[in-house]
Amino acid sequence: MQKASCRLLYVYTVPYKRWMTFQCFSILRCKYVTQHKALQDQVKPKPESSTSPIHEKSSFVQERIALPEIKLVSAVSPRLSEVPPGKDLAAQEGPGDTIMEASAIAAEAREDRHWKEMKVELANLPDILARLSKIKLTALVVTTASAGFAMAPVPFDLSCFLVASIGTGLASCAANSINQFFEVPFDSNMNRTKNRPLVRGQLSPLHAVCFAAACAVTGITLLTCAINPLTGALGAFNIFLYTCCYTPMKRISIANTWVGAVVGAIPPVMGWTAATGSLDAGALLLGGILYSWQFPHFNALSWNLREDYSRGGYCMMSVTHPALCKRVALRHCLALIGLSTLAPVLSVTTWTFPIASLPINLYISYLGFRFYRDSDRSSSRKLFFCSLWHLPMLLLIMYTCKKSHERKQEKPQPAS
Secondary structure (H helix, E strand, C coil), X not given: CHHHHHHHHHHHHCCCCCCCCCHHHHHHHHHHHHHCHHHHHHCCCCCCCCXXXXXXXXXXXXXXXXXXXXXXXXXXXXXHHHCCCCCCHXXXXXXXXXXXXXXHHHHHHHHHHCCCCCCCCCCCHHHHHHHHCCHHHHHHHHHHHHHHHHHCXXXXXXXXXXXXXXXXXXXXXXXXXXXXXXXXXXXXXXXXXXXXXXXXCCCCHHHHHHHHHHHHHHHHHHHHHHHCHHHHHHHHHHHHHHHHHHHHHCXXXXXHHHHHHHHHHHHHHHHHHHHHCCCXXXXXXXHHHHHHXXXXXXXXXXXXXXXXXXXXXXXXXHXXXXXXXXXXXXXXXXXXXXXXXXXHHCCCECCXXXXXXXXXXXXXXXXXXXXXXXXXXXXXXXHHHHHHHHHHHHHHHHHHCECCCCCCCCCCCCCC
8 A cells, every 4th residue: 555655646746746736645545545444434535526636737737838928029129230121210119219208208307397597588577577566556555655644744845755655665565576485386276366477487486585685675775764764664564564474374364364454554654654753643543544444455355266265275254254254344344434533533634534535435335235245246346346446535535634734933022
């Protein structure tokens, strides 16, 4: 029995030395059990398969041999001498040329990520800088500062007025340029701001920062040295408030609207201090009027831009607190009536001003109520366009009703 089993193992393993299965042990076990009747009665062997393990192995080897051969493709393009006549070389391109094209595309992509020299045409530079400094907003800031200068109870000084206007305008240009520099990644997501110069790459960030620094230094120097230190300090504080407080808060809290209203209320105060050199009650009144006017103006504007602000990731009242947005707009529309009534009390205007300004204040309050009640695009658009002409009209009426502050000349006493 041992010789037979060894012979079977030798016959089975010699042709197939590389593998060994458990089926040979099963054959030995079955042969041992059949020769001993006692074990055959106790254990009933399982039926064997019709095919022998040697046959299974041979079929497996045939399947392995039947696998198709994989031919290696050479990555080397054919030599010029091997190209058949009448055929173009471009038609013989192989995988090597494809790899070269891919590497060329990757090299171009790496070059795009590197710093490049940006050339700006001199003819387009004024328009680019005007859009960088938000020239329309800067013009509004200079207008309100001029109104504060004109309402001051002192004689009008043309040279001081021009210097103060230029200095205030330069400070506004600096603040707006830095604001755009910080908000490039977010402005690119908004339809309203996606065409700004820095977003479109018409100006490099370094040029924008240099322009902002030049405007800030020149403007603050003019206001401090040519006007007075108080006006220069207010200008520097306004730049800081707009760039370092209002701009980052736009993505954090809805309190940015109140901070931005303070920024807009400072220019008329600067105009007053440029004329008088002091911070009086009249300056605070003008700042309060500008502060309240900005809420119906901006809340109505932001109501129709809610999708844009959401896409840009800005935290605005119209997006996160729409009910509060409407209430605040109506509340400050009504506040304009009270502030206009306070002007003659503080001896800034005569009592004609609250009466003459009452119709336009009532009209913007009515539109504020419509915006609060309807909360649609039509009512917000009407309130916004009304605010555009309401402020210059209110300031013009205030100037026409300005209270005269002529100093009474003392009569000379007769000599004794």
